[in-house]
Amino acid sequence: MPTKSTRSVFFISDGTGITAETLGHSLLAQFPDCHFKQVRMPFVDTADKVRDCVRQIREAAASQNVRPIVVSTLVDQEIVAVLRQADAFFLDLFDKYIAPLEAELGTKSTHTVGRFHGIAESEDYKARIEAINFALAHDDGQSNEKLAESDVILVGVSRSGKTPTSLYLAMQFGVKAANYPLIPEDFERNKLPADLVRYRTKLYGLTITPERLSEIRRERRPNSRYAALDNCRNEIDAAQKLMRREGIPFIESTSRSIEEISAKILHEIRISRTGY
Amino acid sequence: MPTKSTRSVFFISDGTGITAETLGHSLLAQFPDCHFKQVRMPFVDTADKVRDCVRQIREAAASQNVRPIVVSTLVDQEIVAVLRQADAFFLDLFDKYIAPLEAELGTKSTHTVGRFHGIAESEDYKARIEAINFALAHDDGQSNEKLAESDVILVGVSRSGKTPTSLYLAMQFGVKAANYPLIPEDFERNKLPADLVRYRTKLYGLTITPERLSEIRRERRPNSRYAALDNCRNEIDAAQKLMRREGIPFIESTSRSIEEISAKILHEIRISRTGY
Structure with a gap:
């Protein structure tokens, strides 16, 4: 039997968060039997803000008795390091894709903040x-x-x-x-x-x-x-x-x-x- | 010096392709010095259609003298297997995320076709x-x-x-x-x-x-x-x-x-x- 208990999903981004949400929705739609509580956290671009995320993730884990899922598109590795202090299941877009792309293209990414910046x-x-x-x-x-x-x-x-x-x-x-x-x-x-x-x-x-x-x-x-x-x-x-x-x-x-x-x-x- | 030569990027999906495109855009935006030619291929849900993709990827590789990038959100593994016959740099959303999510959630994904189905x-x-x-x-x-x-x-x-x-x-x-x-x-x-x-x-x-x-x-x-x-x-x-x-x-x-x-x-x- 699939579980019907609720699990929090955090969309964390240093930009608008729209990319993280779009990605996350398409993934979660594959699991219609699970119940997710979705929390959007855009513009997480300072140590203070990411510490607040960590706190909220911990609270969700404690109240739901299951570790939350974190879909993130953060590029600043110092901020990522703080976020990783939370006990969560991390789906990190840039981690999984940017590094391999840099190798393939033979050039460094700009690590710009967010998708829509300058658009x-x-x-x-x-x-x-x-x-x-x-x-x-x-x-x-x-x-x-x-x-x-x-x-x-x-x-x-x-x-x-x-x-x-x-x-x-x-x-x-x-x-x-x-x-x-x-x-x-x-x-x-x-x-x-x-x-x-x-x-x-x-x-x-x-x-x-x-x-x-x-x-x-x-x-x-x-x-x-x-x-x-x-x-x-x-x-x-x-x-x-x-x-x-x-x-x-x-x-x-x-x-x-x-x-x-x-x-x-x-x-x-x-x-x-x-x-x- | 970053290269200014053109490289094709294919967005391949068995649904609308919007997820693949959104994901792809946010990744490519990290490499403003590269020039990409973007090709959208939605509704790739049969062997015939995916073979047509493979053919177009090969043509692009031959004319640009560099292997194309393929951002895909295909879920049917038989179709994925055909696509993989092309020589390309693959960024596969479901490959990288769905399998780990299944393990985390302790349940199988529905492998539904596309993000918007039934929405x-x-x-x-x-x-x-x-x-x-x-x-x-x-x-x-x-x-x-x-x-x-x-x-x-x-x-x-x-x-x-x-x-x-x-x-x-x-x-x-x-x-x-x-x-x-x-x-x-x-x-x-x-x-x-x-x-x-x-x-x-x-x-x-x-x-x-x-x-x-x-x-x-x-x-x-x-x-x-x-x-x-x-x-x-x-x-x-x-x-x-x-x-x-x-x-x-x-x-x-x-x-x-x-x-x-x-x-x-x-x-x-x-x-x-x-x-x-």
Whole structure:
């Protein structure tokens, strides 16, 4: 029987801690039967701060009666040495990877503090911020001024997941994603919105089950025709028919996260990213 | 002298590849003198697909005359075995971490495919999507209907970075971040916007250098009073004075990424995240 007792996991970093967390989440997700209490400790860059970490790790060990797990991305070896005084199971990113990489590349690492330090000046970062602004300006068909600049235009019925997906594509990948709703008028005319016809090769559809769509829409407008299950079913059927006829690829969003949807879209349209 | 020749880095995953990329970026950032060509290969979950990876790795090695680096998060050991036929420098996440974790936890990992699989049903994921919708509904002071529900309300002059930061806080951390502009009328009255007074403890300010603000505003409205350097300087001075007087903590956004700004805000306000 897997244990259901709680074990603390500390994400310790001298920077934002985002790398340690991302790494840690992907590892812990492999052990769904265990129960973890996650504690984020970013900006641990002095002896005082790391001693505070050690104290908290000891307290967690004492109260849970099991040694905590520590996922760390610290680079300062003096701080690491203090941290190691705690009795914990250590997963140290730099320890395991940086040293071998230095040997392979034949050069020393800068041991810079944290992943994002200095990134705000990079071209990649600026492209991501520009893409976020683009996604906001071209959300829900509110502007078609610069659709020609888009890398992809997401289409689908209202509340099928277009907005968060377009924001994620922008934020994570610097992809300029517009989104455009398919509405009952389009289905009556049985045609793509006129603004989109010339950009057909940029279109990518999202679809969703009628049950889930109805649930989401009810949260927004309870007891409405808009949210009624039969109406949702009709809209989705019509949207899928339209997308098939127009040769627009589409993906089911119901049980997928925006990360999965975005990665799949990116993979399929093979947008070539430059720089960074 | 560090080499400036190009070396390919492959991010290979049976899922979205986002974990492999995040991990890889943080490692490569330690070697700014090296030039890397990054290739993303997600959804590598069949023998055919991994053989295609091997072929591309060999081609890169031949054309660059150096063995590529492979950052992988594959869990299927048969697929890993095929990948290992390529001559590359392997950084394998699961190899280095999953096996030791299994020993520590006394249980087998599920070897699920990818980090995000099944996440769409989790409470954490739903909270993140809800937070994104909240950030969009409460962007730029456009609604104050549910400000009481916010975890934080970002304030600052127009174009100081509030919108992308609030979206990042939502997307990465599930934090409900509203944002509200400080405008010339507020400075003339020398008072906080009336809507915000009752939420003073939730306020967090962003500031920026006048030079950078003027640059950003010129992109939006060239040759305007709005973008003029002296006007930007006056607005920023007045905003900082107002924030200091009201006891609102604030952070300089000029040379920081939204990841850094968000992590710092989160750290300082110590929002307690639950679940996941």
